[in-house]
Amino acid sequence: MYKIVQRTEFWLTRSNITKKQKIQVIGASDSVMSDSRQKEPEQGHDRLVHIGELTSRITHDMRNPLTVIINYSTMIQKNSKNKLDKKSLEQLALIENEARKMYRQIEDVLNYVKLPPLKLQNHSLHDILKKVIENIQTADDVEIQIPKTNPQIICDIDKLEIVFVNLITNAVEAISGEGSITINAKTTPDDVIIEIEDSGPGIAEEDLAKVFEPLFTTKQSGTGLGLSSCKNIIERHRGTISVKNNPTTFTIKLPRRESTV
Ligand SMILES: Nc1ncnc2c1ncn2[C@@H]1O[C@H](COP(=O)(O)OP(=O)(O)OP(=O)(O)O)[C@@H](O)[C@H]1O
Ligand SMILES: [Mg+2]
Structure with a gap:
């Protein structure tokens, strides 16, 4: 059984991340901890890789039961509107x-620890956004405007959906009440540029440079992996993602020609 015995810090270098990043690993067993303390750094790194694989397997297997919970709770709500009381x-x-x-x-963790090859295909931005917005939980008082233009994007659609889900969810959480999210798109000869702007309070100036770092969060229940996953995905498409305030705007630039990292 796994239990939290100690918080340990490892330095992990990943091929797709240029700088060394500090990862906090929690939840290892006593034997794991005592072993890694005695071993050489390389064996410690191997152990970290195993922990990554284990995390990825567990999180992957958790997706199916969760899908059942989501689908049935949605279905019961729809089918029992007139039969169940308001509280239920x-x-x-x-x-x-x-x-x-x-x-x-779970998607964020999987996306962070696993790097399967991208499946690049042509997709229209409207199709991607419509699917994402349909599946996202937004309060009725958040208005989402999709772009007037509808550029074609060469991308791995499953991965790009993760990016938009994360950015829109962050915007909804920042707005926390009434407000709007405006998505704009334009093309240049080389790139498609997509901007996601929200009417929320913005990001503290001292945090602006940190928001793409893994595990950076200002939320009580956040993992801080959302934006770092977005950055990984966009960079694997050979694109860039950046953020600015007033209004809070995330800008994604994706190449119009097929190429991946
Ligand atoms: N649209 C936004 N407006 C204001 N702050 C934002 C916005 N998007 C991100 N942030 C800030 O960046 C931090 C990191 O975002 P990220 O999506 O990586 O993690 P998270 O939202 O905190 O947690 P998780 O996505 O894992 O649930 C957030 O905690 C928040 O402080
Ligand atoms: Mg987030």
């Missing part, structure tokens, strides 16, 4: 929301 319906909505949140966090 609210509780079902809560189950669905929390399960969706967990699913997204």
Whole structure:
């Protein structure tokens, strides 16, 4: 059984990350910890790779039961609108929301530890955004405007959906109430440029440079992996992602010609 015995810090270098990043590993067993303390740094690194693989396997296997929870709680809400009392319906909505949140966090962890090759294909931006917005939980008082232009994007659609889900969810969480998210798109001879702007309070100036770092979060229940996953995905498409304030705007630049890292 796994239990939290100690928080240990490792230095991990990943091929797709240029600088060394500090990863906190929690949840290893006693024997794992005592072993790694005695071994050479390279064996410690191997152990970290194993922990990565184990994490990836567990999180991967958790997706199926979560999908069942999400699908059935959605279905019961739809089919039982007139049969269930208001409180029960609210509780079902809560189950669905929390399960969706967990699913997204699992996707972030998987995306961080696993790097399968990209499956590049041509997709229209509207199609990608419509699918993402349909599946995202937004309060009725957040208005999402999709771009007037509809450029074609060469991308791995599953990965790009993760990027938009993360950016839109962050915007919704920042707005926390009434507000708007505006998505604009334009093309240059070489790139497609997509901007996601929100009417939220913005990012503290001292945090602007940190938001793409793994595990950076200002939220109580955040993993801080959302934006770092976005950056990984965009960079693997040979693109860039950046952020600025006033209004909070995330800008994605993707090459119009097929190429990956
Ligand atoms: N649109 C936004 N407006 C204001 N702050 C933002 C916005 N997007 C991101 N941030 C800030 O960047 C931090 C990192 O975001 P990231 O998505 O990586 O992690 P998270 O949202 O905190 O947690 P997770 O996505 O794992 O649930 C957030 O905690 C928040 O402080
Ligand atoms: Mg997030």
